[in-house]
Amino acid sequence: MPDTPVLDPATSLSDIIHKRHSARAPYDPSRPLPEADLESILEAARWSPTAHNMQNYEFIVVDDPSTLTAIGQIYSRASAEFVRENYAQLSFSEEELIRKGTGVLATMFPPSWRRPDPEPLPDGERGTLDATMGSCPAVVIVIYDPSRRAPASEGDFLGIMSLGCAMQSMWLTAHALGVGMQIMSVFSSGAVEGELRRILSIPCHLRVAFACRLGYPVGEARPYLRVRRPLDRFVHRNAYVEHQDEPGPVAGG
Numbered sequence: 001m002p003d004t005p006v007l008d009p010a011t012s013l014s015d016i017i018h019k020r021h022s023a024r025a026p027y028d029p030s031r032p033l034p035e036a037d038l039e040s041i042l043e044a045a046r047w048s049p050t051a052h053n054m055q056n057y058e059f060i061v062v063d064d065p066s067t068l069t070a071i072g073q074i075y076s077r078a079s080a081e082f083v084r085e086n087y088a089q090l091s092f093s094e095e096e097l098i099r100k101g102t103g104v105l106a107t108m109f110p111p112s113w114r115r116p117d118p119e120p121l122p123d124g125e126r127g128t129l130d131a132t133m134g135s136c137p138a139v140v141i142v143i144y145d146p147s148r149r150a151p152a153s154e155g156d157f158l159g160i161m162s163l164g165c166a167m168q169s170m171w172l173t174a175h176a177l178g179v180g181m182q183i184m185s186v187f188s189s190g191a192v193e194g195e196l197r198r199i200l201s202i203p204c205h206l207r208v209a210f211a212c213r214l215g216y217p218v219g220e221a222r223p224y225l226r227v228r229r230p231l232d233r234f235v236h237r238n239a240y241v242e243h244q245d246e247p248g249p250v251a252g253g
């Protein structure tokens with residue numbers, strides 16, 4: 001059975017930061033997430049920093065197969081806004097992605113999403129979430145109360161950043177434990193959030209921030225081009241200076 005290797009405890013933090021990645025492949029449905037690993041991932045969130053130490057989150061761990069199936073039956077559809085804004089981040093070749101250093105490969109999305117004009121949305125846009133959820137042994141849904149914001153934090157900006165800190169702590173811990181993790185933003189949008197709210201009895205005053213799909217990817221890890229801008233393209237010393245340089249390639253595992 002192909003495994004994600006469990007990392008040596010001596011593996012350096014920078015190595016874990018570098019190698020953490022989005023595990024989007026189907027997960028092995030016969031391989032449950034060990035309770036101790038789930039607890040470590042949740043503990044990592046618990047000790048993450050939050051603005052004013054508000055700990056502005058609640059977590060719903062879903063590992064009951066019938067509830068996971070119900071979540072997989074939720075219909076989702078890319079909005080015109082998503083398709084339009086997504087297009088701006090797409091690269092149509094690996095060379096283009098490496099040159100830009102930001103964004104994602106167009107081949108990650110259905111052909112109908114790889115266009116600048118989202119109207120009319122063609123067939124194939126609407127489907128259930130079963131393809132991603134079907135094989136998943138556990139999902140952690142992160143919810144929060146936007147009305148309980150940190151002081152003077154317009155739009156709950158500090159609260160949202162705090163949720164991001166929890167996300168990163170969970171992700172690094174999952175990776176260090178050899179557990180695959182994928183963030184799924186789809187659950188925080190419109191009708192999908194409404195359906196999830198119904199299935200999980202989430203009260204109206206709480207919003208869904210994101211979901212973490214956790215498990216063990218099946219099959220050989222497919223090579224996945226991950227790129228980042230080099231430091232000299234976004235670090236400024238002592239004053240902001242517009243960068244003129246042609247981007248240099250930075251690709252990683």
Ligand SMILES: Cc1cc2nc3c(=O)[nH]c(=O)nc-3n(C[C@H](O)[C@H](O)[C@H](O)COP(=O)(O)O)c2cc1C
Nearest residue numbers: 020021022023024103104182183184185186210226
């Ligand atoms: C706030 C946030 C939301 C994200 N939403 C999704 C998502 O809905 N689906 C997905 O597959 N990846 C999602 N990602 C993962 C990013 O696409 C990914 O981190 C980025 O492309 C870099 O790839 P890497 O994680 O492999 O380094 C999200 C990441 C963040 C931080």
